[in-house]
Amino acid sequence: MTQPRAERMPRRGVSLAVLIVNQLLAGVGVASGMALAAILVADLTDVTAMGGLAQSSSVLGAALVAVPLARLAVRAGRHVALATGYACAFAGAVLVVTAAASGWAPLVFLGLAAFGAAAAAGLQARFAATEIAAPGFEARSMSLVLWATTIGSVAGPLLSQVGDEFGRSLGLPALVGPFLFSAVAFALSTVLVATLLRTPRAGHLATDEGPGDRAAAFDAATAEPVAVESATHGTTPAVAPVSAAPAPVAPAPVAQPPVAAKRVGAWQALRTAVRNPTALVAILSIVCSHTVMVGVMVMTPVHMTQHGMSLALVGIVISIHILGMYGASPLMGWLADRIGSTRVIAIGAGILLTATSIGILAPGDDAVLVPIALGLLGLGWSAGLIGGSTLLTTAVDTSLRVPLQGATDAAMNVAAAASAALSGVVLGIGGFAGVNVVAIIVLVPLAIAGLRLRMLGRRAPA
Structure with missing residues (x-):
């Protein structure tokens, strides 16, 4: 071994x-x-x-x-x-x-x-x-x-x-x-x-070769997940399919290896993965966190200068934001390994919600709350990206893993480009508060998928 x-x-x-x-x-x-x-x-x-x-x-x-x-x-x-x-x-x-x-x-x-x-x-x-x-x-x-x-x-x-x-x-x-x-x-x-x-x-x-393999088994014929990551512990307990008992159904999985051995395209992997509750949470964590971060971050300098803040202060705020994005990444990685990636995703979503709420309520010329909001925005992005990326590597079979990673990164960048382009329009219509309200709406699909995964995890022992 x-x-x-x-x-x-x-x-x-x-x-x-x-x-x-x-x-x-x-x-x-x-x-x-x-x-x-x-x-x-x-x-x-x-x-x-x-x-x-x-x-x-x-x-x-x-x-x-x-x-x-x-x-x-x-x-x-x-x-x-x-x-x-x-x-x-x-x-x-x-x-x-x-x-x-x-x-x-x-x-x-x-x-x-x-x-x-x-x-x-x-x-x-x-x-x-x-x-x-x-x-x-x-x-x-x-x-x-x-x-x-x-x-x-x-x-x-x-x-x-x-x-x-x-x-x-x-x-x-x-x-x-x-x-x-x-x-x-x-x-x-x-x-x-x-x-x-x-x-x-x-x-x-490394875990793919040992008894601790955490890759989720995925039935390519039915597109039904047969292993769901626990929302509370970050591990993947096996869930026996209810329909596995009858004898005529047993030979079906034997025919799957040739299908899994085929080269899988990126978009095919993405379509397959979104039907896996665990993989869906991972994808949405990466895409939604990045979309929220970019949409709010690119408009913050415009918002600050419109309220008379100096370029020097703008530079300090962006530096605090970058520090939140990358400086705390070792902490997020440690947490993901210790308490599970799904919990880190939940923490990241909570931090992003806090950051955008501050952005809604803070006065435009507040030199304290705006830097705090941007720092938390970067911190939430770090938790969402690391937690989601770690979960993505363990949520699907190895044949889907790399194509799905490419498709997710492409989706993340397309969403970021759209967010950057539309946030200026939203700022003109609803101000900086409007930008943050839209950011909260972007987090809704992640929250729904996370609650669904948690409910599946609770039903798994049954």
Whole structure:
């Protein structure tokens, strides 16, 4: 039992260290370029409103490559998929520099879309961390990889001024230099994961090989879950199907392995998983948490400046928000491993509800409650993402795991792009309180799915 597991998990400690360093580099690459992308686009087009499309281009690019990267991970391995994602981001950064230097603005948007592949690869890296983790440490391993993003996200904007000066010294236009730093960071990430990262076969965890296997069995013929994760303990007790007793039904499961062995597409995996109550909670936790966070976060600077707050205070509030997103991720990972991922999801939803409630009630110029709301918003996102991602890796069979991860990340990014685009309209109609009310409505499907899973968990012993 021990030897095969060692063969499947070569250099576990080295691989985790590679993922952590890679996230740091990728975080620097993303943050240093995107910090000035909106201003760069606005300057090139002479249209201030076009600056908002910079972030949308990057987010949509991440959504477009999420599924292909997941397919590549299944075929060739996580290291190939991650290296491909960062190589695309490198090409995007070079394209942005070239397009900005030549003054051809449309190519900048194409470059920013390719730039978004780094975000998609960074999200896939969190699943790679669970595959190299020791049994029972999956969430903590994921949280450490996410935590490394904190350093990169903070260091990236700090390098913007240095990058701009460096670019000017090379004769490049203003605001282009930071993308050179991004290109270097993505190039290093590509080489690092391609040469040093080795993981088990994509979608396989250490627990899949032992008696503690927590992957939910799923009957592909009936699409009925036969194992449901307990909402109170975070484990997966077996639930015997009521119709399993009659003898004529017994041969049916024997015919399933050839079906499970087939390659499953991302959208097929998503359609199958939403009929599994546990997987549905995991998917909604990731998508809803990210949608709420993006929708409220992108409008907070606008809301603050409209009420006379300084840009310095805006910067402090966003820093507090980022600290809440990534700084507490090791705590969320520890909690997910200790008390169960479903409880962490519930905690995250509660924190998000608290944050949005404060956003509704706080005066627009309150310099205390607004930072508290944004800090809690980031903290709730961290709990929802880590809890949901950990649950997603154990809620379905291994044949569905990686395609479902890609589809979920794509859905998350599409929802974020829509949230960012619509939140400005909501702000104009209903103010910042309206933005937070809509955010609470987004949490309703997650609450309903969570209550349903809890009721199934209580009925499981029967």
